[in-house]
Amino acid sequence: MPGEFDLIRRYFHAHTTHTVLGVGDDGALLQPRPDMQLVVSTDMLVSGTHFFADADPFLLGWKTAAVNVSDMAAMGANPRWITLALALPAIDEPWLGGFARGFRDCCEAYCVDWIGGDTTRGPLNLCATVFGEVPAGEAIRRDGALHGDDIWVSGWPGMAALGLGQLRGELQLLSGWEESCLERLHRPMPRVALGIALRGIATAMLDISDGLLGDLSHILDASGVGAMIEETALPVETLLAACKRTEQVMAALLGGGDDYELLFCAPRERRGQVEALARHLELPLNRIGRILDKSGLWIQRGNGVCEAISVQGFDHFKS
Amino acid sequence: MPGEFDLIRRYFHAHTTHTVLGVGDDGALLQPRPDMQLVVSTDMLVSGTHFFADADPFLLGWKTAAVNVSDMAAMGANPRWITLALALPAIDEPWLGGFARGFRDCCEAYCVDWIGGDTTRGPLNLCATVFGEVPAGEAIRRDGALHGDDIWVSGWPGMAALGLGQLRGELQLLSGWEESCLERLHRPMPRVALGIALRGIATAMLDISDGLLGDLSHILDASGVGAMIEETALPVETLLAACKRTEQVMAALLGGGDDYELLFCAPRERRGQVEALARHLELPLNRIGRILDKSGLWIQRGNGVCEAISVQGFDHFKS
Numbered sequence: 001m002p003g004e005f006d007l008i009r010r011y012f013h014a015h016t017t018h019t020v021l022g023v024g025d026d027g028a029l030l031q032p033r034p035d036m037q038l039v040v041s042t043d044m045l046v047s048g049t050h051f052f053a054d055a056d057p058f059l060l061g062w063k064t065a066a067v068n069v070s071d072m073a074a075m076g077a078n079p080r081w082i083t084l085a086l087a088l089p090a091i092d093e094p095w096l097g098g099f100a101r102g103f104r105d106c107c108e109a110y111c112v113d114w115i116g117g118d119t120t121r122g123p124l125n126l127c128a129t130v131f132g133e134v135p136a137g138e139a140i141r142r143d144g145a146l147h148g149d150d151i152w153v154s155g156w157p158g159m160a161a162l163g164l165g166q167l168r169g170e171l172q173l174l175s176g177w178e179e180s181c182l183e184r185l186h187r188p189m190p191r192v193a194l195g196i197a198l199r200g201i202a203t204a205m206l207d208i209s210d211g212l213l214g215d216l217s218h219i220l221d222a223s224g225v226g227a228m229i230e231e232t233a234l235p236v237e238t239l240l241a242a243c244k245r246t247e248q249v250m251a252a253l254l255g256g257g258d259d260y261e262l263l264f265c266a267p268r269e270r271r272g273q274v275e276a277l278a279r280h281l282e283l284p285l286n287r288i289g290r291i292l293d294k295s296g297l298w299i300q301r302g303n304g305v306c307e308a309i310s311v312q313g314f315d316h317f318k319s
Numbered sequence: 320m321p322g323e324f325d326l327i328r329r330y331f332h333a334h335t336t337h338t339v340l341g342v343g344d345d346g347a348l349l350q351p352r353p354d355m356q357l358v359v360s361t362d363m364l365v366s367g368t369h370f371f372a373d374a375d376p377f378l379l380g381w382k383t384a385a386v387n388v389s390d391m392a393a394m395g396a397n398p399r400w401i402t403l404a405l406a407l408p409a410i411d412e413p414w415l416g417g418f419a420r421g422f423r424d425c426c427e428a429y430c431v432d433w434i435g436g437d438t439t440r441g442p443l444n445l446c447a448t449v450f451g452e453v454p455a456g457e458a459i460r461r462d463g464a465l466h467g468d469d470i471w472v473s474g475w476p477g478m479a480a481l482g483l484g485q486l487r488g489e490l491q492l493l494s495g496w497e498e499s500c501l502e503r504l505h506r507p508m509p510r511v512a513l514g515i516a517l518r519g520i521a522t523a524m525l526d527i528s529d530g531l532l533g534d535l536s537h538i539l540d541a542s543g544v545g546a547m548i549e550e551t552a553l554p555v556e557t558l559l560a561a562c563k564r565t566e567q568v569m570a571a572l573l574g575g576g577d578d579y580e581l582l583f584c585a586p587r588e589r590r591g592q593v594e595a596l597a598r599h600l601e602l603p604l605n606r607i608g609r610i611l612d613k614s615g616l617w618i619q620r621g622n623g624v625c626e627a628i629s630v631q632g633f634d635h636f637k638s
Contacts, residue, residue: 020356021458021460024461024541025394025460025461025462025525025541026358026360026390026391026393026394026461026525026526027358027359027360027390027391027393027394027396027449027451027458028358028359028360029356029357029358029359029394029453029458030356030357030358030359031356031357031455032351032357034353037339037348037349037350038348038349038350038351038357038450039345039346039347039348039349040346040347040348040349040400040402040434040435040448040450041345041346041347041402041435042402042403042404042435042436042437042446042448043404043437044404044405044406044437044439044441044444044446045439046406046439046440046441046442046444047441048441049406049439049440049441050439071345071346072345072346074345074346075344075345075346075348077346081359083359083360083361083448084361085361085362085363085446085448086363087363087365087368087444115359116359116360116361117361118361118362118363118446120363120364120365120368120369121365121368122363122365122366122367122368122442122444123365123441123442123444125363125365125406125441125442125444125446127361127363127404127437127444127446129359129361129402129404129448130346131357131359132346134348136350139340139346139348141340141344142343142344142345143344206344206345207345222343222344
């Protein structure tokens, strides 16, 4: 049975392109570029809470890196380095090989150097910490939304939740849609290029990991504002093509996490720039509402009626 | 039952002194100082592997921070920022309060800003990532040991292992020593001042977490050299005052981890500087051997006989 150090060497050795010293010492060595601020985020994924115990190791490796990379996108930062600590119940070499390949593939796809980590015995637990660079003062935080700002969302929020519903047997996707919904669930593509492009445009931003409404409420709380969502502006078409039940589609769109789409606010006068970005990135950017100066979260129904809505984000400790 | 976000706010809010943006956004924001390289290290502590399930939460919090801070000391870096991700089986507020207090106390003792983290439900797991600064090119790595260098160790390696042996009922400490050995086990004091002072003096360094011999072998492997340890130079006096059984003392000194003392190499001509440092820091620094140009690890017994020795470091995956 190989020891810890052999294990680390065998699977955790990764080629680095912009790191002074990678895996193998007490710490890795980085040289941040001049005038850059560093953005740091850490995410812990636990078997049974964040993924099924029998999850495909390659996809799990990808996702472990991706959810962290997405936090960089959400700040408008360029992801640069990542560490990975993991606890494993036993050595399962095929599993480790698949996991490391998925993690490494995602790192390479986003030009992130995998610079170190830790391995120990214990119930399966994956903890990555990612570092990004952003020019000083240009990070896009949650606390900058202003009265009158438009609220935008990227891509197709809710597709991952539809895929999860299908896996759990809670809903039935229409023919041909299972694969694309599961792809979104298992292999999210963080919106790094969009996040970086929104520097100087977005006033507030985050990535949707707990659900659109739940995450929007974080922006509202941090910025001390409220919001009105326009029901008819929500990007439901693709979701309704995958699943005919409107109620399930709306629950997935407003409450589902795991897509890692970006939710951001921008002044009205930036609309043209945001629309140009959508064309340039070939990515739908939908304007779904606006920031209010009174607190609270409201939805304007198709019939024009406005209703206060409550947030039911996914919360790991709520019963 | 409070939700995840309330929890994070209540216990993870920490005063920062040198951070642009701390807990609460998608990532924390740091501004590394000009001409500094960043040292990054991550450590995962698992219940049952690294600590007893009923461990005192305050001490566990302290140790979770301390083992990470020690990795910065081991590179000659100044620890500056730390993140903490933890999985908890349930919300136990007194436990969380004690743990957060211990973690925060250690951070404050070493002027480290606690800048963010993650909380989730799962088997108890603590994962911290620490960031230190070191002037570009001055980090003390493992791969710089040269033939003829002295080998030094700080403090009293083995005391924590004696404390652990007492807890496990494997040995009996002499009257009055239990408290100090357990203090070393539960509340290690990383040698940050020493690590920083050794910039430009030490050719290779690490902190002893897996045992003196096991960790020395990492330096030897990385540097492509061997070593001769002088048995009579080993700092056994204090340990023998705590425990009369020489065999147990030697096992603790050579194989015990958890003290987080520094093990380093330095050229012969630096002896005066190292000795001056010991006086200045009021910390024993013992010269315990020398680097050889042939590979392998040897011990010179008190009778002058040299024997090859094998390494039995603590290895989390060795059966």
